[in-house]
Amino acid sequence: MSLTPEVVTQIAQLARLRLSATEVETFTRQLNDVLVYVAKLNELDTTDVPPMTHVLDLTNAFRSDAVGAGLSPDEALANAPQQQRQAFVVPKII
Amino acid sequence: MDFEVVIGLEVHAQLLTQSKIFCGCPTRFGAPPNTQVCPVCLGMPGVLPVLNQKVVEYGIKLALATHCQIAPYSRFARKNYFYPDLPKGYQISQYELPLAEHGYVDIEVDGAQKRIGLTRIHMEEDAGKLIHDEQLPVSYVDLNRTGVPLLEIVSEPDLRTPEEAAAYLKVLRNILLYLEICDGNMEEGSLRCDANISLRPVGSTTLGVKTELKNMNSFRNVQRALEYEIRRQRSLLEAGEDIIQETRLWDANRGKTFSMRGKEEAHDYRYFPDPDLVPLVISPEWIEAVRATLPELPDAKKARFMSQYDLPDYDAGVLTAEKALADYFEDCVRSFPQAKKVSNWIMSELMRELKKEDQGIETCGVTPQDLARLLALVEEGAISGKIAKSVFMDMIATGQEPDAIVKAKGLSQISDAGSLEALAREILAANPKEVADYRAGKTKVMGFFVGEIMKKTKGQANPKLVNQLLGRLLQE
Numbered sequence: 001m002s003l004t005p006e007v008v009t010q011i012a013q014l015a016r017l018r019l020s021a022t023e024v025e026t027f028t029r030q031l032n033d034v035l036v037y038v039a040k041l042n043e044l045d046t047t048d049v050p051p052m053t054h055v056l057d058l059t060n061a062f063r064s065d066a067v068g069a070g071l072s073p074d075e076a077l078a079n080a081p082q083q084q085r086q087a088f089v090v091p092k093i094i
Numbered sequence: 095m096d097f098e099v100v101i102g103l104e105v106h107a108q109l110l111t112q113s114k115i116f117c118g119c120p121t122r123f124g125a126p127p128n129t130q131v132c133p134v135c136l137g138m139p140g141v142l143p144v145l146n147q148k149v150v151e152y153g154i155k156l157a158l159a160t161h162c163q164i165a166p167y168s169r170f171a172r173k174n175y176f177y178p179d180l181p182k183g184y185q186i187s188q189y190e191l192p193l194a195e196h197g198y199v200d201i202e203v204d205g206a207q208k209r210i211g212l213t214r215i216h217m218e219e220d221a222g223k224l225i226h227d228e229q230l231p232v233s234y235v236d237l238n239r240t241g242v243p244l245l246e247i248v249s250e251p252d253l254r255t256p257e258e259a260a261a262y263l264k265v266l267r268n269i270l271l272y273l274e275i276c277d278g279n280m281e282e283g284s285l286r287c288d289a290n291i292s293l294r295p296v297g298s299t300t301l302g303v304k305t306e307l308k309n310m311n312s313f314r315n316v317q318r319a320l321e322y323e324i325r326r327q328r329s330l331l332e333a334g335e336d337i338i339q340e341t342r343l344w345d346a347n348r349g350k351t352f353s354m355r356g357k358e359e360a361h362d363y364r365y366f367p368d369p370d371l372v373p374l375v376i377s378p379e380w381i382e383a384v385r386a387t388l389p390e391l392p393d394a395k396k397a398r399f400m401s402q403y404d405l406p407d408y409d410a411g412v413l414t415a416e417k418a419l420a421d422y423f424e425d426c427v428r429s430f431p432q433a434k435k436v437s438n439w440i441m442s443e444l445m446r447e448l449k450k451e452d453q454g455i456e457t458c459g460v461t462p463q464d465l466a467r468l469l470a471l472v473e474e475g476a477i478s479g480k481i482a483k484s485v486f487m488d489m490i491a492t493g494q495e496p497d498a499i500v501k502a503k504g505l506s507q508i509s510d511a512g513s514l515e516a517l518a519r520e521i522l523a524a525n526p527k528e529v530a531d532y533r534a535g536k537t538k539v540m541g542f543f544v545g546e547i548m549k550k551t552k553g554q555a556n557p558k559l560v561n562q563l564l565g566r567l568l569q570e
Binding site for chain 2: 010014016053054055056058059060061062063064065066067068069070071072073076077084085086087088089090091092093
């Protein structure tokens with residue numbers, strides 16, 4: 001398996017990261033190293049092992065449909081860089 | 095070239111739970127901005143979402159009602175994308191191993207039945223709401239809706255016309271209303287519909303390039319948007335041009351779909367299992383327990399209306415196509431147990447008025463008891479059927495009870511033989527020629543005499559009595 005600089009650039013875009021040409025080069029190499037390392041797992045024969053969907057051996061953790069206390073609008077908006085009309089303000093995106 | 099239209103719908107139904115899907119915030123619509131939020135739905139670091147059991151129960155209900163196979167083992171996934179209405183940077187949804195798959199619903203268009211396949215039903219959380227400023231280049235984010243539970247229902251590409259799409263949506267909405275798990279309000283967005291649509295040459299088995307339509311907030315708009323999009327795609331294809339796979343927004347005011355620029359970069363949601371949520375195991379016992387709580391569904395209700403009330407197939411179909419209408423009918427029949435008469439009134443007078451006002455039966459000012467009382471007045475001979483129709487119009491307009499309207503307007507039927515006889519004699523005396531005609535065998539002029547009496551009594555004379563009277567007087 002080999003990761004190309006194009007894929008790294010695309011992943012960066014999806015994550016809204018701006019990478020310089022040298023960074024793309026560095027990360028391509030580093031991510032490839034990681035993948036090669038992890039690829040070692042493919043050497044295991046897992047034919048009879050059911051796929052694992054969660055590390056915990058737990059299922060069905062539920063809450064009942066009851067309303068609990070939340071935050072006040074002031075608390076909810078406390079970390080907002082910009083707020084107005086009791087709402088978070090963001091650049092317009094349509 | 096002739097084209098075949100291929101349509102599939104993705105419907106999002108907001109569930110009528112008290113609290114959100116992964117936290118205890120209320121789900122009430124229309125609250126002031128950011129008053130129904132907490133660290134979980136705001137996506138603060140370190141919080142743990144916990145699944146609302148009722149959401150699963152409602153999902154099982156819908157899955158059973160639409161003949162789906164319910165997954166014994168399902169799980170939640172993160173759908174990753176950046177948008178200001180999504181505080182975590184991902185939506186908790188289901189991807190692989192959804193709640194239910196392989197279902198169907200039956201629709202009817204122009205008298206023909208058709209089975210529409212359901213690909214899947216899955217649970218997910220709703221996003222927040224953006225309010226765009228009219229002047230400034232900013233948007234206001236209200237996160238009250240973030241985390242409100244949704245069921246996403248994906249149909250197979252089995253729909254061939256906009257009419258079929260609308261019929262499918264109506265059937266699905268009706269099932270949700272029967273189950274009482276969604277209020278089905280398309281204007282408020284508690285029921286939303288996206289459509290995938292493509293054209294292909296008739297006879298072709300591969301699918302053409304599709305577009306995804308969004309922002310259609312009524313049955314009518316779904317149909318109009320699809321009709322527009324068919325015309326647009328057809329003219330492009332006929333001109334030898336390519337369809338671009340993209341998301342298009344329906345603009346109801348301009349009657350057109352528009353490309354959503356900026357979202358054109360290929361979607362890459364990088365789904366992966368959400369480590370915060372443990373897998374969901376649904377046992378056969380749980381499914382059976384939920385099945386036991388299922389209400390009577392539209393098809394079963396229709397069959398019962400036909401057998402219990404002896405209604406024709408058509409009547410039963412119309413009355414059960416909406417739960418509120420079916421309930422209205424039954425309430426009315428309880429007070430006035432002549433089912434076919436009630437059905438006739440509901441399907442003609444009542445539904446015509448509701449349609450005219452673009453109103454639902456829920457907000458109708460005439461209660462089932464009032465309608466039953468009106469029919470009883472006709473039955474008792476207190477008013478004629480014709481007068482009843484005008485009283486009904488007043489009831490619709492004012493919400494008053496029929497007795498009050500009849501009394502206030504003096505509409506009681508004249509069944510007093512004495513006063514009617516005097517009037518009849520007067521009319522016969524004033525029209526000697528017609529009397530002579532009648533006696534010469536032209537019995538058709540009877541209608542003329544009846545008409546004259548009705549005119550004089552403003553339609554209030556008891557028609558049966560008038561006929562008897564005239565018959566007797568003309569024999570004299």
